[in-house]
Amino acid sequence: MRSPGTRMWRVALCCVLMETFVHIARGLNICTSGSATSCEECLLIHPSCAWCAQEDFGKGWTVTSRCDFSQNLQKRGCEARFIEYPTSSMSILQNTPLSSKGSGSAQYDVTQIMPQRVSLSLRPGGQTWFGLQVRQVEDYPVDIYYLMDLSLSMKDDLDTIRNLGTKLAYEMGKLTSNFRLGFGSFVDKNMSPFSYTAPKYQENPCSGYKLFPNCVPTFGFRHILSLTDKVDRFNEEVQKQMVSRNRDAPEGGFDAILQAAVCKEEIGWRKEAYHLLVFATDDVPHLALDGRLGGLVQPHDGQCHLNDKNEYSASTTMDYPSLALLGEKLAENNIFLIFAVTKRLYVIYKNFTALIPGTTVEILDQDSKNVIQLIIAAYNNIRSKVELTVWDHPEDISLSFTATCQDGKPLPGLMKCADLKIGDTVSFNVSVEARSCPPRGTDQSFTIKPVGFKDRLEVTVDYQCDCGCSRKAQLNSRICSSIGTYNCGTCLCEPGYLGAHCECQEGEVSSMYLSACREAEGKQVCSGRGECSCNQCLCYESEFGKIYGSFCECDDFSCPRHKGILCSGHGECHCGECKCHAGYIGDNCDCSTETSSCISDDGQMCSGRGSCVCGRCQCIEPGAFGDTCEKCPTCPDACGTKRDCIECRLFKSGHLADNQTCQRLCKDEIITVETLKTDEPGAVLCLYKTDDDCVMKFTYLEHASGQSVLTALKEPECGGGPDAMMVLLAVVGSILLVGVALLAAWKLVITVHDRREFARFQSARSRARYEMASNPLYKQPVSTHFVETDFNMYGRSYNGGVH
Ligand SMILES: *[C@@H]1O[C@H](CO)[C@@H](O)[C@H](O)[C@H]1NC(C)=O
Ligand SMILES: *[C@@H]1O[C@H](CO)[C@@H](O)[C@H](O)[C@H]1NC(C)=O
Ligand SMILES: *[C@@H]1O[C@H](CO)[C@@H](O)[C@H](O)[C@H]1NC(C)=O
Numbered sequence: 192m193r194s195p196g197t198r199m200w201r202v203a204l205c206c207v208l209m210e211t212f213v214h215i216a217r218g219l220n221i222c223t224s225g226s227a228t229s230c231e232e233c234l235l236i237h238p239s240c241a242w243c244a245q246e247d248f249g250k251g252w253t254v255t256s257r258c259d260f261s262q263n264l265q266k267r268g269c270e271a272r273f274i275e276y277p278t279s280s281m282s283i284l285q286n287t288p289l290s291s292k293g294s295g296s297a298q299y300d301v302t303q304i305m306p307q308r309v310s311l312s313l314r315p316g317g318q319t320w321f322g323l324q325v326r327q328v329e330d331y332p333v334d335i336y337y338l339m340d341l342s343l344s345m346k347d348d349l350d351t352i353r354n355l356g357t358k359l360a361y362e363m364g365k366l367t368s369n370f371r372l373g374f375g376s377f378v379d380k381n382m383s384p385f386s387y388t389a390p391k392y393q394e395n396p397c398s399g400y401k402l403f404p405n406c407v408p409t410f411g412f413r414h415i416l417s418l419t420d421k422v423d424r425f426n427e428e429v430q431k432q433m434v435s436r437n438r439d440a441p442e443g444g445f446d447a448i449l450q451a452a453v454c455k456e457e458i459g460w461r462k463e464a465y466h467l468l469v470f471a472t473d474d475v476p477h478l479a480l481d482g483r484l485g486g487l488v489q490p491h492d493g494q495c496h497l498n499d500k501n502e503y504s505a506s507t508t509m510d511y512p513s514l515a516l517l518g519e520k521l522a523e524n525n526i527f528l529i530f531a532v533t534k535r536l537y538v539i540y541k542n543f544t545a546l547i548p549g550t551t552v553e554i555l556d557q558d559s560k561n562v563i564q565l566i567i568a569a570y571n572n573i574r575s576k577v578e579l580t581v582w583d584h585p586e587d588i589s590l591s592f593t594a595t596c597q598d599g600k601p602l603p604g605l606m607k608c609a610d611l612k613i614g615d616t617v618s619f620n621v622s623v624e625a626r627s628c629p630p631r632g633t634d635q636s637f638t639i640k641p642v643g644f645k646d647r648l649e650v651t652v653d654y655q656c657d658c659g660c661s662r663k664a665q666l667n668s669r670i671c672s673s674i675g676t677y678n679c680g681t682c683l684c685e686p687g688y689l690g691a692h693c694e695c696q697e698g699e700v701s702s703m704y705l706s707a708c709r710e711a712e713g714k715q716v717c718s719g720r721g722e723c724s725c726n727q728c729l730c731y732e733s734e735f736g737k738i739y740g741s742f743c744e745c746d747d748f749s750c751p752r753h754k755g756i757l758c759s760g761h762g763e764c765h766c767g768e769c770k771c772h773a774g775y776i777g778d779n780c781d782c783s784t785e786t787s788s789c790i791s792d793d794g795q796m797c798s799g800r801g802s803c804v805c806g807r808c809q810c811i812e813p814g815a816f817g818d819t820c821e822k823c824p825t826c827p828d829a830c831g832t833k834r835d836c837i838e839c840r841l842f843k844s845g846h847l848a849d850n851q852t853c854q855r856l857c858k859d860e861i862i863t864v865e866t867l868k869t870d871e872p873g874a875v876l877c878l879y880k881t882d883d884d885c886v887m888k889f890t891y892l893e894h895a896s897g898q899s900v901l902t903a904l905k906e907p908e909c910g911g912g913p914d915a916m917m918v919l920l921a922v923v924g925s926i927l928l929v930g931v932a933l934l935a936a937w938k939l940v941i942t943v944h945d946r947r948e949f950a951r952f953q954s955a956r957s958r959a960r961y962e963m964a965s966n967p968l969y970k971q972p973v974s975t976h977f978v979e980t981d982f983n984m985y986g987r988s989y990n991g992g993v994h
Contacts, residue, residue: 220263221765223256223741230275230658230679233258235628236765238317241276243269244660244679246670256741257680275679277655279317279625284308289326289616301463303328304639304646313588313625314655318773320622323648325577325641329613332369332464334418335359335566337425338451340444340472341376343403343436348471348559349429356425358563366570372425373418373458377447379437379477381409382485382507386437396436407433411506412447414497418459444476446491448528449512450503452520454495462645465573466526469566471555473533482510493520518547522580527643529569531555531562548580549642568854573643577617578607582638587627588652589773591784593620596794604774604786604806610794610852624773626763628656695725710742717743740766751779781805791819792856800826822893830877833891837861837903859899867904874902885909 222240227233230242241261248257248269259267261276285308290301305324313319337355339345356372363370379385386409387396397406416428437443451458451468460466479490491512496505512520521528530540530552540552551572553565581590595601595618596608608617621639629635635654640647660679668677675684675693684693708716708723717728721743730738736748750757750764758769762780771780782805789796789803796803800812800820810816814825823829836857838845847853867888869876874892881887885907893899 220259222259222263227256227258229681229683230257230660231656234275234277234656234658235315237770238279238314241274242658242660242679243267243273244275244658245269245273246680248273248680273660273680275658275660277314277658279314279319279623279655280312281319281321281623282310282312283321284310289324290328291326291614292329301328301331302646303644304641304648306648307646308649309651311623311650311652312655313623313652315625315627316770317655318622318624320620322618322620323639324616324618325579325644325646326616327574327577327611327613330367330369332371332461333363333367333467333570334371334373334460334464335363335467335469336373336375336418336451336458336460337469337471338444338447339374339376339432340378340442340474341432341434342378342442342474343397343406343434344473345471346403346434347557348473348555349432349434351559352562353429354426355429355562356422359566360422362563362567363570366567369420369464371418371420371459371461371464372416372422374416374425374428375412375414375447375451375458376432377412377442377444378409378435379439379441379443380411380446380482380485380487380506383438384484385439385443385477400436403434405433407435409435409437410502411443412450412503414450414454414457414501417457418461441475441477441481442472443506443511444470444472445478445511445517446503446506449491449493449517449520450495450497452517452524452526453493454497455524457495457497457501460524460526465570465643466524467529467566467570467573468521468526469529469531469562469569471531471559471562473536473555473557475536475539477511479511479513479516491516514543514546518549521547521549522642525643525645527551527569527573529553529566531559531565533557572855574613575611576607576609577611578642579619580606580640580642582640582647584637585629585635585652587625587629588635588637589624589626591622591774593622595619602786602790602796604784605790606787609855622773623650623652625652625654626772628654631656689725689727691726708742710744714742720744720746736764753779753781777805789819791821792858793852798823822899824873824875824891824893829875829891830879833859833877833889833901834879834887837887837889837901841903859901861901861903863903863905865905867902871902881907883907883909 221237222233227236227240227242230244233240233242236258239260240258241264243257243259243264248264248267257264261274264274265271283306286306287302289303289305303326306321309321311319311321337352339348339352341349359372360370382388386392391398394408395405396409397404415432416425419425448468448470482488485507487508487510489509491509493512493516496503496509498504526549528547528550530543530550532540532552532555534554537552537554544550544552551569553569555562555565579592584590591604592606593601593603594605594608597611597615597617601620606619611617635652637650637652638647639650658679664676664678666676667673668675668682670677670692671682671684672688672693674688675682677683682691682693684690687696689695707726708721708728710718716723717730718740720733720738721728721730723729728741728743730740730743732738733746733748736746738746745766747764747766748757749767750762750769753759757764758771759775759777759779759781761775761783762769762771764770769778769780771777774784776782776784785806786796786803788806789808791798797808797810797820798815798817800815800823801808801810803809808818808820810820810823812820812823812826815823817823835845835847836853836859839847839853840857840861841863847856867876867890869888869890871890871892874890876888876890878886878888886909887904887907889901889903891899891901
């Protein structure tokens with residue numbers, strides 16, 4: 192008996208040593224270090240481990256493990272017939288080729304997925320794979336059920352859809368030769384507080400309402416026209432409808448969707464057809480638990496409750512269905528739900544589509560005018576993609592998908608292909624791995640189904656968990672000293688007995704055996720984590736997990752962690768190393784190989800501007816950001832990609848216009864203006880020349896909120912742009928002008944220079960004269976003499992001078 196004190200000490204020691212073991216473990220042979228004591232345990236260690244069931248195996252070898260790589264066992268003298276080495280395998284049971292046309296000759300015998308039945312034999316940890324092909328068959332039958340909100344606000348819509356049947360049949364006729372249309376309507380539960388219940392409103396809930404005084408009593412859901420190819424009947428029935436009125440803003444539409452989905456016979460959904468359920472409303476729906484307001488506590492049971500008048504009879508006894516129930520029932524019945532809602536509700540219903548698979552949302556005009564385009568667009572959208580779903584996925588089986596879409600490039604981690612044309616075939620590579628062995632006798636199976644298709648692939652799984660030799664086990668065999676069971680080459684001793692042949696009794700520890708319990712000379716006995724008894728290490732139990740190995744050198748808890756979780760919860764810890772489940776890689780299995788989250792709307796990995804690392808895009812292109820690097824105003828191609836959106840959204844031209852990609856790729860808000868402000872900070876100005884030689888200008892701005900806004904001119908600028916002759920003349924003219932200007936400038940410079948020189952000359956000259964005037968040597972060449980004369984002539988005296 193060990194004292195608790197020693198135990199504590201050992202636990203402490205084991206933690207100190209943990210790091211060391213991690214390093215030792217990397218160099219170990221995973222099969223032999225696992226110290227499997229039975230064939231079954233050996234198979235579980237790793238898919239590459241085999242077991243030797245030969246009785247005299249291992250004599251004279253230092254390493255005596257019967258669990259090893261198959262080739263090692265053979266080298267060590269195990270005969271091939273004694274080696275137990277089951278592997279995973281796959282066989283195809285049914286493989287009917289894909290059909291090419293739906294409503295053609297062999298109607299109702301259409302195959303859109305191949306193969307149809309596969310059987311897998313899985314060894315835990317071992318991988319196997321199978322291929323699978325899906326094709327959207329041409330001219331496949333289509334069922335459309337139009338489910339309409341008949342609350343008062345939908346009155347104008349009702350007027351618009353009176354001839355919907357004929358028009359829709361005409362448009363759908365271009366897409367399929369086999370089309371049926373049905374009709375149903377809903378308001379809300381006829382009880383307080385959802386509807387008006389006072390006696391005066393019983394017959395006419397609009398009584399006293401001035402704008403529209405007449406309407407029919409409130410109802411939950413009414414199925415009016417079963418799916419039919421006689422579209423005139425649709426028009427007739429719609430003509431007869433009248434609106435009703437409820438009290439609160441939300442409507443009881445989800446009750447109606449559920450009934451329309453599950454009442455297969457009444458609605459008349461065909462097995463071999465696309466099922467489209469168009470849900471037209473202008474308000475939010477009531478959700479599960481809202482029923483409590485009216486005292487309804489019974490959750491929806493997911494069943495059909497139509498009475499003989501084709502009305503939903505459990506309207507006032509059951510709560511509204513939950514989103515999960517709705518999603519489940521829609522998928523079960525292969526129904527695509529199209530929310531046709533007014534613009535105000537787009538975001539709310541968009542959020543629902545994320546929670547209910549196989550749904551889309553489209554914006555319905557206030558008066559339902561665009562309902563036909565909307566249905567056609569939704570139909571094309573649905574038919575342009577294939578998305579696989581897995582049903583009844585067993586917990587211990589991991590599946591990973593690689594899609595190969597129309598461009599032939601394998602996309603690992605992806606379960607869907609988009610942008611397909613009818614008739615395109617896409618293929619998927621499904622790799623399967625079983626993680627553990629289920630309890631004996633449980634057979635597992637699962638189904639792979641493209642969303643909305645009735646076609647499916649059934650996969651049955653059986654497990655390679657047992658060894659053939661176990662069937663020949665001998666109780667109290669003489670090989671085991673008659674106190675143990677001989678099984679697959681080893682003895683399973685009765686409690687209290689030990690040793691390869693049950694030759695020791697527990698407790699008789701003798702020192703002569705101790706060396707066999709050391710991994711190497713100088714190492715601790717049983718790595719300090721076990722006791723040596725009869726040649727064997729008996730490993731201690733640990734609070735952290737299991738300690739194992741011939742020398743107790745392994746455990747299942749000293750592995751890399753991520754946020755404190757061993758192997759990130761995505762792998763098994765084996766002797767210091769994480770063995771990751773399929774779909775994860777990395778030392779601590781924290782990196783998902785799933786890449787579907789990195790595929791941008793245009794189908795490229797990280798929009799071609801980055802790489803997918805552990806399921807997240809790392810944008811490489813400078814300036815790119817967003818979950819899939821889809822935003823990048825400063826990228827060289829930013830103007831190019833946005834130009835396509837401007838062309839298709841504003842002018843219905845360009846190469847996105849003729850297919851449905853425009854709606855999907857161009858979600859930016861587009862504002863049209865008369866004159867474009869180009870100085871907005873952060874906005875990129877783009878311009879391009881249109882086919883008719885006009886110039887289209889727009890700016891592209893990414894808001895911090897994640898919304899990108901394109902501000903574009905209403906019309907391209909055409910202002911009779913300059914022609915070639917004008918340009919030539921202008922160029923020649925400007926060259927001449929420049930020449931003349933240069934000459935003039937030269938002339939000016941020369942003139943100024945001359946003037947200046949002349950002025951200088953002048954001033955020099957005048958200075959010279961002045962200086963001459965003041966020369967002391969200079970003598971005036973003219974002299975003046977005065978002569979005194981005193982003539983008295985005529986009585987006067989005269990003074991005169993000569994100069
Ligand atoms: C829709 O979902 C987004 C994100 O999940 C959330 O921010 C937004 O408030 C939701 N909108 C509505 C109307 O529920
Ligand atoms: C399918 O995937 C597995 C591994 O996941 C691979 O070994 C196999 O070659 C792939 N098959 C095809 C046809 O690409
Ligand atoms: C549809 O649009 C995409 C845009 O990426 C284009 O590559 C493709 O050629 C278009 N298809 C047709 C049929 O025009």
